[in-house]
Amino acid sequence: MAFKYEATVQHTGDTTEYVNLGKEGVDLAEFEGKKILKVSKEALTKIAQAAFEEVSFRLRPAHTQKVAKILQDPEASDNDKFVALTLLKNACVAAKGVLPFCQDTGTAICVAHKGQQVWTGCDDFEAISEGIYNAYTTKNLRYSQIAPLTMYEEKNTACNLPAQIDIHAEEGADMKFLFVAKGGGSANKTYYWPMTKALLTPKNLEKFISEKVKTLGTAACPPYHLAIVIGGTSAEMNTHTVKLASCGYYDDLPTTGSEGGRMFRDVEMEEKVLHICQKTGIGAQFGGKYLVHDVRVIRCPRHAASCPVSIGVSCSADRNIKAKIDENGLWLEKMEHNPEQYLPKGEAKIAAAVEIDLDRPMKDVCAELTKYPVATRLNLKGTMIVARDMAHAKIAEILDKQEAGQELSDIEKKVLEVVSNHPIYYAGPAKTPEGMPTGSFGPTTAGRMDPYVMRFQSKGHSMIMVAKGNRSQDVTDACQKFGGFYLGSIGGPAAILAEQNILSNDIVAFPELGMEAIRKITIKDFPAFILVDDKGNDFFKGLL
Secondary structure, eight states: OOOOOOOSSOOOOOOOOEEEOOOTTEEEEEETTEEEEEEOHHHHHHHHHHHHHHHTTOOOHHHHHHHHHHHTOTTSOHHHHHHHHHHHHHHHHHTTSSSOSSSOOOEEEEEEEEETTEEOOSOHHHHHHHHHHHHHHHTTOOOOOEEESSSSOEEEOSSOOOOEEEEEEESSSOEEEEEEEEOHHHHTTOEEEEEOGGGOSHHHHHHHHHHHHHTTOSTTOSSEEEEEEEEESSHHHHHHHHHHHHTTTTTTSOSSOOTTOOOEEOHHHHHHHHHHHHHTOBTTTTSBSOSEEEEEEEEEEEOTTOEEEEEEEEOSSOOEEEEEEETTEEEEEOOOSOGGGGSOSSOOOOOOOEEEEOSSOHHHHHHHHTTSOTTOEEEEEEEEEEOOHHHHHHHHHHHHHHHTTOOOOHHHHHHHHHHHHSOEEOBOOOOOOTTSSOSOOOBOBGGGGHHHHHHHHHTTOOOEEEEBSOOOHHHHHHHHHHTOEEEEOOSSOHHHIIIIIEEEEEEEEOGGGGGGSEEEEEEEEEEEEEEEOTTSOBTTTTTO
């Protein structure tokens, strides 16, 4: 058999609309009769900085249109529509360029394809990293990257570096980029399974997918752009493909396979999976139809002995942006700068929420909450304490000291007092813009704090928790045993919460933890849903 090469990845055509950023730093030369594109270090830095400054505040028009479409769907639940409307309003706030769409402004990821006829004369990784550094340190973004000092000691890098940068060589005299701001909650919902040929029957595959999509839950802020990749020449090729597919990077793949082993989109399976997701009833976080906006199913070549499968999502903060550099200059994907055009005219017809005043004794607030069933929508006002991963670890250390009979410091006593008297909001804000009480300040994933709940509530702490996503059975058991509640906040709309719902933001303890310090915030009209009550009811039971 004669050698015949076929590319595994075959793009059929880029229809992306781009905006030109100028030609500075780009020049043409010639080497051995071929055109050479000279790209300066400054140009690489500029395009990376521009990409992250843009995608942190503005999303793709196609994504925004899909959010707006939920409001027009008669099959969408009230909760679906409320989430969609909140996300649209959040997009309007973020588009001003001050408060980022989500408080988790992500790990910075760059996937680049560099033509063989492109000459930069610099360390491309360093140049791109400098652009990322500039974006995160000059805008109101959050630093989320943690450097390991030892196996157990860590420190925030205070600039959001290092970034993940992958550069691939290809033919041509241009560079193409995909920049992604990937939040931790969304990244944590990338799953991988080493399957076999036995999976590849319609019955087995559809059963497998039906089971696995439920494991996504709501912690990563749906509605999702869901990607499923079946096959792959290695585990890393499979999971790399699912990440790019969730970003829309493979939307223009062929829709049929070939004997040469090219990847393709199975559009028929995509429709089946979309229907599976709609039937789960999970909806856009609090019940309904819109767990996902859309689905991409990519079929890849594989080794005969393995059939890797992975699932990944891009969340409601769909922060993916393409860019390119060619002889005409630097180009950045055009994002949505006018999301207001998608807001409904007049007030949307959505049932009213229950008003809850948090500035009362904890037992009185719990006595009010117990009157309502799970899935009830609430408007919260009053005081909440902010504490997430590192703060919970600190609280556990204080309890260890107390139980050992050791004397507590004044600040440790203060911490135990506030976590007993006020609801706990799992969150960590982005940087505070000048003249505002806080930066973007949405909820983080609740499940990471599950191991603490039984112990804390047994001591009368953390009786009402506010965060995003589903919880474990241990949390339901603790709430039933000790009379606690878990309230779900909408994952995603961090900008609008900062602008309209959070009135003050003060550090109570552990300022050295940065965005993970314990804080006291004052809120008004803060939307939430009862997800776990004091009777053993869990909204997600039977759905996940």
